[in-house]
Amino acid sequence: MSNDCTEWVSFAEGPARSVLYRTYSLDAKNENITRALIMIHGAGRDAHIYFRTAIAAAFLAGALEDTIVISPRFASNDGRNCRDSLASNETNWSCSGDSWRSGGISVSSDRLTSYDFVDEILRKLARKDVFPNLKTVVVAGHSAGGQYVTRYAMSNQLHETLGIPMTYVVANPSSYAYLDAERPIADGSEFRAFGEGRNCTTYDRWPYGLQNRTGYTAKRTDDELKSHLAARPVTYLLGEIDILPLGGFDSSCPAMAQGPNRLARGRAYGKYVNQKYSARHQVTVVPLCGHNARCMFTAELALPVLFPKP
Numbered sequence: 001m002s003n004d005c006t007e008w009v010s011f012a013e014g015p016a017r018s019v020l021y022r023t024y025s026l027d028a029k030n031e032n033i034t035r036a037l038i039m040i041h042g043a044g045r046d047a048h049i050y051f052r053t054a055i056a057a058a059f060l061a062g063a064l065e066d067t068i069v070i071s072p073r074f075a076s077n078d079g080r081n082c083r084d085s086l087a088s089n090e091t092n093w094s095c096s097g098d099s100w101r102s103g104g105i106s107v108s109s110d111r112l113t114s115y116d117f118v119d120e121i122l123r124k125l126a127r128k129d130v131f132p133n134l135k136t137v138v139v140a141g142h143s144a145g146g147q148y149v150t151r152y153a154m155s156n157q158l159h160e161t162l163g164i165p166m167t168y169v170v171a172n173p174s175s176y177a178y179l180d181a182e183r184p185i186a187d188g189s190e191f192r193a194f195g196e197g198r199n200c201t202t203y204d205r206w207p208y209g210l211q212n213r214t215g216y217t218a219k220r221t222d223d224e225l226k227s228h229l230a231a232r233p234v235t236y237l238l239g240e241i242d243i244l245p246l247g248g249f250d251s252s253c254p255a256m257a258q259g260p261n262r263l264a265r266g267r268a269y270g271k272y273v274n275q276k277y278s279a280r281h282q283v284t285v286v287p288l289c290g291h292n293a294r295c296m297f298t299a300e301l302a303l304p305v306l307f308p309k310p
Contacts, residue, residue, distance in 0.1 A: 005051070006137050009072075009120050011283060015089045015263040016109050018117055020072040021051035023064070026124045033131050034310040037066040040141030040148045041294065043101075043248045045084060047073035050145070053266040054306075055205060057297045068125070072117055074100040078107070091117075101147045102177075102207035103155060103216035114214035115152055126162050135310030137166045142293040143247060146173030151207060154229035155217040158239040169305055171296050174250035176269040178209050179226045179277060183257045184268040191272055199251040208254035210259040235305050237296055239289035247291040262291065 007026055010017045011085040024030055041047045058064045068199040074093040076082035082095035093100035100114035109273035118139065121303035125131055141149040144217040153168040154177065177185040181204050194203055206213040210222050217225065243261040245251055259265035262284070286302060296302060 002139065007118070009014060009124070009281075011091070011109075011112055011120060016091050016106075016112060017089050018072060018091045018093075019047075020070055020077070020085070021047055022069075022071075023058075023069045024069075026121070029033065029130050029132075031133055032066055032080075032091065034133050034135050035063065035066050035307060036125050036131075036134060036137045037067055037069050038137065038139045038140070039069065039072065039116075039297075039305055040145030041071060042141075042143035043074060044146050044236070045074055045082070047071045048141070053106050053294045053297050054140075057303060057306055059260075060298055061303040063307040068131075068308060070121060072121065074114055074117070076100065076107075078257075082217050082297045092235065100229070101144045103217045112114050114148070114173070115156060115216040118152060119156065119158055120126060120128055122158050122166075126164055134164055135164070136308055137164050138169060139166065140169035140171065140297070140306060141173075142165065142171040142296060143291065145169045147175060147207070150234070151177050151217065153232050153234050154225045155220055157219075159228070159232055167233045167235070169237060169307075170266075171293070172239055172242050172266070172291055174248065174262060174265070175208055175209055175258055177225075178204070178258070178269075178272070179222075179229065181209070182272075182276075184264075184272065186261055188259060188264055188271070189269040190233055191268075191276065194257055196257070200257060202252075203254040203257045205254070208258070210300045219241060227247050229273060230279040233281075234279070235282040235284060236266045236270045237302055237305065238283065239291060239296060240287050241290040244290070251292075260267050287288065 008017045041050040054069045075084040076095035078095045094104045103115040106112040151171045183194040205211045273279040286299045
């Protein structure tokens with residue numbers, strides 16, 4: 001991908017920074033932009049690939065001229081599992097544990113969390129002197145990126161104050177953050193107190209539940225997270241054939257407590273927040289798609305969700 005498509009975002013404390021891909025500059029006045037799509041990559045931290053997918057989707061939706069497409073990169077280098085090359089002052093986001101996908105604290109600065117990155121992007125988009133006609137922002141992610149978005153949707157501090165309507169698109173994550181100790185029964189038809197808590201002691205800990213939160217989400221109370229998630233517009237895009245344990249599938253005990261596969265987990269979670277917390281979230285199953293971001297985001301059903309009419 002050409003360097004013409006990249007831009008650095010510096011954090012308020014400086015000189016820490018992270019890179020993103022974008023179709024238009026975040027700092028040059030652009031009266032044509034009415035929509036923004038922020039696309040969060042998966043566990044491979046391949047922002048450039050997700051950027052291409054988002055551009056393909058924008059092309060199919062006829063939205064290239066009036067939408068700024070942005071794909072931030074959460075670079076990680078722990079010398080073991082993640083070995084991204086880091087530029088000077090580039091923030092190193094945690095690869096495992098309380099990682100970038102759940103608002104975890106940066107390895108290189110204990111004052112930064114991964115959710116601060118999208119916060120910074122949103123603040124840039126909200127500048128009326130740069131994007132005077134921006135009417136809507138969509139934050140979307142697939143797989144690990146879907147994990148990022150589902151938890152960012154309930155915890156970000158800008159949704160009500162940004163001045164621009166925001167929606168969230170959560171595609172095929174391996175897990176969700178449940179708001180209480182109940183979990184779906186085997187067929188997903190109802191929710192009950194989790195009966196295996198003694199043998200699965202982490203089932204209700206963050207990022208699978210609300211207990212023991214650290215990082216960005218620790219600043220919010222349980223009640224705030226619950227009310228935010230219920231009130232904010234979320235669409236769950238689920239692959240009809242995302243039913244196999246592939247692509248970094250989370251088979252841990254707390255994840256398996258949410259359902260046997262990603263499709264079942266997504267259906268159950270959408271039903272859970274709508275029934276128990278009076279949310280109005282949408283669950284959309286994309287036909288013939290498995291665990292594949294390009295298939296999901298370029299599907300006809302996905303385009304009006306990613307590129308809503310301003």
